[in-house]
Amino acid sequence: MIRKICEFSLSLNDVQNPDWVVTTMPADLVNVRPSVLSQDGLLVTTAGNSQQQTSVTAIGATVVVEAATSDAGNQTTRSCHCPQWTLRRPRHWVYRGEGNASIVLALPQEKKIVKLAKIDYKLRRMDSDNQFVAQEVNGGIRTIAETLERLIFSQKILGSLLGAGLVRPCHVFHVDLDEIEEVDRLIDVFRPAHRKHKRLAPVCHVIVCPDCTLLPRPPPLLTQSAEQSVTVSPASPCKPTTQQPPVFCVELKPKQGFLSMGHQHCPFCLNQFLKRKHGKIQLLSQYCPLDLFSGSRMRMLKAIIALTRTPQNNLRIFQDGNLVFAEECQSNLMPVLQQWFQLDDANDRTLLLKHFCTLVMDALTMEICDGVDVDQTVDDIREAKESQEDWNRLIKEERNDHSLPCLPPQIRKTGPAIAASLPSRSVLCRLLRVQSLGDVDFGRLYDAYDALVCRFRDGSVPYDTMRWTHPHTGTVDWLLSQEKTTNQTMDDVRLVQRYRISSTTRDCSIMIAFQRLANDSAKDATEFSFAGSEHLPILRDLSGQRYKCHASVVDLDPKPVTCVEKHRRRNQAMNEAFWLSNSSSSHSLTNRLPPKV
Ligand SMILES: O=P(O)(O)O[C@@H]1[C@@H](OP(=O)(O)O)[C@H](OP(=O)(O)O)[C@H](O)[C@H](OP(=O)(O)O)[C@H]1OP(=O)(O)O
Ligand SMILES: Nc1ncnc2c1ncn2[C@@H]1O[C@H](COP(=O)(O)OP(=O)(O)OP(=O)(O)O)[C@@H](O)[C@H]1O
Structure with a gap:
């Protein structure tokens, strides 16, 4: 109806x-x-x-x-x-x-x-x-x-x-x-x-x-027989009764992956101090988003390991749609990874972590083929391999000094400055590119916001200009256009709208679903490597085991215009919490400028 x-x-x-x-x-x-x-x-x-x-x-x-x-x-x-x-x-x-x-x-x-x-x-x-x-x-x-x-x-x-x-x-x-x-x-x-x-x-x-914790349905024509064989048990609706391997899904809330102009710490790391002050967290996260988005294998692995140690609301794992690892159930990690990777030596913690982190990293950097234009392809960062010593170091490493500046990504000497080493069609690179619309001069942003608020209040600019359904200001072409105009208000609108778009992508989650493929099943491989008209990428873990996988981005809700004001206050509070917390150990901080708000 x-x-x-x-x-x-x-x-x-x-x-x-x-x-x-x-x-x-x-x-x-x-x-x-x-x-x-x-x-x-x-x-x-x-x-x-x-x-x-x-x-x-x-x-x-x-x-x-x-x-x-x-x-x-x-x-x-x-x-x-x-x-x-x-x-x-x-x-x-x-x-x-x-x-x-x-x-x-x-x-x-x-x-x-x-x-x-x-x-x-x-x-x-x-x-x-x-x-x-x-x-x-x-x-x-x-x-x-x-x-x-x-x-x-x-x-x-x-x-x-x-x-x-x-x-x-x-x-x-x-x-x-x-x-x-x-x-x-x-x-x-x-x-x-x-x-x-x-x-x-x-x-x-x-x-x-x-x-998105599950793989997309295969198209009916390609997989009719496979679809028909799946029956769902009413007693346990999350688990199909056929022998399908489980689908594991990793949900990452990666947060802002770039260092804002003139800053030394990323907002995620600074926010940790504010969250601790407010009692929202007990332990500072070991994770830094700049590592995840760096495009450097070692730093990305470091970031994923850090997330397994301090998941907060940045890492969750689902098995067939059921939450099996998160901040509130951290002790589950090893049993979950044992079930996922089914290694001969199921008690080798380091080996399980290696399997998990490399597979997740490969999924985050795999090329997603959906026809999006890209400027250029960059080196495949999967070529390098870590030695056992690298791993020993990674596993041992703990982040103790949170007052140290966050490391920005290495900038390539040629080509675009952002996402220097991330493959351009990867989910991380795409996200970083959109996030970077918010890499703006904060002084200019706040001036634009204040001016617009005055204009909404005196009625000289209708709030509708800010709507995503507006025929002119709501179009992607207009939002992305670099064209300088003589109309200050329209420039202000564009700046604030870009910042809002960036804010959404600095707060969204990536979901990557993986399902093991039977090694000997050629039929399975062809049938399930399609989703709609798209191929589902197949990745291999360190043992050579194949997985169909699918990445999506969720929580793409628009942020209100007032998020600019909210973030202005939050940035101020974060900086204060950071400096308050570090003032006692100020010996290591002398000569370091406070981050600009
Ligand atoms: O400000 P942040 O960076 O702490 O982000 C907020 C998130 O906190 P987080 O640090 O991810 O735990 C916060 O997440 P939680 O409630 O902490 O899980 C929300 O996502 C919030 O967005 P909104 O107000 O619902 O639109 C987020 O607010 P926005 O920054 O997106 O406005
Ligand atoms: N399409 C989806 N498929 C599977 N799980 C999803 C999907 N969308 C959301 N979820 C799950 O629901 C949770 C809450 O959803 P979501 O993040 O969209 O809520 P929110 O209130 O908008 O978040 P925020 O606090 O960031 O504003 C997610 O963390 C994720 O685990």
Whole structure:
């Protein structure tokens, strides 16, 4: 059943009794350029004469946004149809996890996840630019327009920037609010205490996307026989009853991989001091993102080992969709790796770590072929191999002096300065390239932000200019253009928008799923090396064992414009926490400049 819900000017009452309304809104908000939003054509925009008609259509009947200009010319009627959906039986779901903004449920039988929005229980506020768009956020509750805009941002903007191969298609569905409330009650027991100041928001639109802890489904024609042989046991829905090897998935939240202009420490490392001061962590992380993004094998391995020691919220491992290693279950690492690699000497801790770290590093640096243009290919960093002495050193090494500056990547003498040694089509290089849109002069950024805030408040610039659905400022071409303009406001908009895009990619997660291939199974290798029209890359571990693998990037939600202000304060607080913590051991810090805010 397709349900028509449009909430562009809904009151809270409307949200609680979701039915459809059609309302008016500025034409430029719906005047979406004709472009394909997702690679497989599930969400497509079409525009005839753009002044007359715009529609966002899901071929699989997922979401339909229709718009037609009214007689006034600058007003548009937009209606949104979402398919009715349910989390009730026979659908089976399990609590998967959550971050600061969303709760994620897994649908094991469908190999999908559903993402539900959270709200601050006491403040009754959601992540949004409330003060700028007060007329559109009803009591701080996200509207369908906002949800669609968020989706357009992750699919259209970040899909183009990161490459469609890394961004999986998402769909919006309507779920009745009483179901959301029921889910909120049922998941309470699984939720970590430190997240409970937020709960599920009374929002009746949810986002459904593929479960990236699993491999993409093989296309039916290629693998019909294999698909048919998989039956799902109702008693243990996460585990297919056939003899399929388990799928292990590594989730990394790598954070900012570059050193901001004029800084000596990366924000991740500085933030550790603030988090410790606030009691969010007890131990400083051994990990530094600059090592992971360095493109140097030894530094990358060092980073991955560090993550296994202090995973915090930066490393998780899933087995067939079930969380098996994370900050809260660290002692599981060796049993998990034993099951994963099945080595003869299952008790050799170093060997297991070597297998794990090199496989993860290879996946992070493998070339992803999805047609994204790249400037040039760089040396294959997988050629070099580590000696036993290298490994002994890596395993022994502990990061003791956190006051030491973070090491920037080695800059190549020729070619682009960023991502010097990372293969250009790799997930890490793609992420770093987009993150680097935020490598800006902070003074200039804050001036631009302050100027824009004044202009939103005095009404001389409409907040809509900042929307990712804006026909001009919401296009990738405009956002990336280096062209100097004479319009200061537009330059400010572009700077802040680029910073927002960068902020999303500095906070997202990479998910890499691996499944062992039977060495003698030529049939298996060909059947499963396809996903959609794409090949699934096959990687070998140190023993020569082959794995199909697939990398995706998740949590590509847009950050509010106010993230600039939030980060300005956070940077200040991080620096203070760092200097406070190190003032006692200041002998090692003399002659070191404090990082600029
Ligand atoms: O500011 P940071 O770097 O600490 O990042 C925040 C994250 O903290 P982290 O350091 O990764 O533990 C934080 O993650 P946690 O809640 O700590 O798991 C959120 O991702 C937050 O984003 P948002 O407010 O939900 O949009 C993140 O805020 P943004 O920086 O993305 O605004
Ligand atoms: N498509 C997906 N497939 C599998 N698991 C996912 C997917 N999306 C999210 N998850 C899981 O759910 C968790 C929470 O999701 P997500 O990071 O999107 O939440 P968030 O609240 O937006 O995070 P943040 O705190 O960074 O704002 C992730 O850490 C990941 O383990």
